[in-house]
Amino acid sequence: MGKSIQLGKIFGIPFRLDYSWFLIFIFITVLLSLSVFPSGYDWSTGYYWLVGIATSLLFFASVVAHELAHSLVGRREGIPAKSITLFFFGGIAHIGKEASRPTTELRMAAAGPLCSIALAGIFYGISLLSSGNEYVAALTGWLAFINGILAIFNMIPGFPLDGGRVLRSIIWLVTGNYMRATRIATMSGYGVSYLLILGGIIILILMGWLDGLWFIFLGFFLYSAARMTYRQTTLRESLKGFTAQDVMTRDFPRVPRHLTIMELVNGTLLTTSSQCFLVTDGERVVGSLTMQQVKEVHREYWDLTTTGQAMTPVENLKMVQPSDEALSILERMDEENLELVAVVREGRLIGMIPRDDLIRFSQRLRELKM
Numbered sequence: 001m002g003k004s005i006q007l008g009k010i011f012g013i014p015f016r017l018d019y020s021w022f023l024i025f026i027f028i029t030v031l032l033s034l035s036v037f038p039s040g041y042d043w044s045t046g047y048y049w050l051v052g053i054a055t056s057l058l059f060f061a062s063v064v065a066h067e068l069a070h071s072l073v074g075r076r077e078g079i080p081a082k083s084i085t086l087f088f089f090g091g092i093a094h095i096g097k098e099a100s101r102p103t104t105e106l107r108m109a110a111a112g113p114l115c116s117i118a119l120a121g122i123f124y125g126i127s128l129l130s131s132g133n134e135y136v137a138a139l140t141g142w143l144a145f146i147n148g149i150l151a152i153f154n155m156i157p158g159f160p161l162d163g164g165r166v167l168r169s170i171i172w173l174v175t176g177n178y179m180r181a182t183r184i185a186t187m188s189g190y191g192v193s194y195l196l197i198l199g200g201i202i203i204l205i206l207m208g209w210l211d212g213l214w215f216i217f218l219g220f221f222l223y224s225a226a227r228m229t230y231r232q233t234t235l236r237e238s239l240k241g242f243t244a245q246d247v248m249t250r251d252f253p254r255v256p257r258h259l260t261i262m263e264l265v266n267g268t269l270l271t272t273s274s275q276c277f278l279v280t281d282g283e284r285v286v287g288s289l290t291m292q293q294v295k296e297v298h299r300e301y302w303d304l305t306t307t308g309q310a311m312t313p314v315e316n317l318k319m320v321q322p323s324d325e326a327l328s329i330l331e332r333m334d335e336e337n338l339e340l341v342a343v344v345r346e347g348r349l350i351g352m353i354p355r356d357d358l359i360r361f362s363q364r365l366r367e368l369k370m
């Protein structure tokens, strides 16, 4: 996803707008004001736009309500959402970790579509009661329809759509096997995306509708989402049961703090496969230097900059305990955007965990099916 702006917080959850959202907001407003409302009602141009903008805003409020439903149920189950973002395809609630029980996932996944169904019912009720006011009737009528579509689309059993998550939780509940449930749900996600793409192509060729493109687009989007979610799940799953001690690297090349970057590059840097160096002052480790930090030093300053100047001092390194779970360390690194953590026992540095190494470690486990 691209860049986004934070608007504030709802129920304590940061609420963000992705830049791509503005495109879809304009698209829906134009669609409503130039096509949907003019085909059903005889108003002045100003009212088409006014009701169009209001309806569009309320539509996105409905999408936020859907995501909030997921997030608030998650929070009650001990899985807090980090943020809610509106983007091109709707909304997304960023949840830090996966549910540890099938019933938790079932409740969280079902909450969104249930909220959309409830909203559809409420808007439909208002539209029935407001027959005297065409503007309100048009607005609520369309919102009832679109919330219904939202609920139905999200309940398609293709992982990682809500319906796919419901499917996974049910298989998980029945079989007791989380990975098997994820595999089956992911297969259904692939299946649904193939159907969307195939359906899109058929619409495009047989009927010449541009709507076909929309389905193809959605199909590809769902496919890549399913693939990415599956990868993350297997990666996380493979790390279970391992601690910091198991995954850390103990023997990083050491470099004295007075060495210049130029000397480092000409010396050990090119021949080592290590992504990280320990910077020392005599026997003492005073900091760490990653490949990334070396790259950030401009070439013309290589002669003037020492490793001690480019490093992260020990006191600024994020520390973890040797017994900390590898999975929670990875989650923390993702959350805080960390490239490296130090493993410390009784105040003494005993190892380091670069993020890349942790990913490689779990990939190797997966290859060996351990």
Ligand SMILES: [Zn+2]
Residues within 6 Å of the ligand: 066, 067, 070, 112, 113, 154, 162
């Ligand atoms: Zn949802």
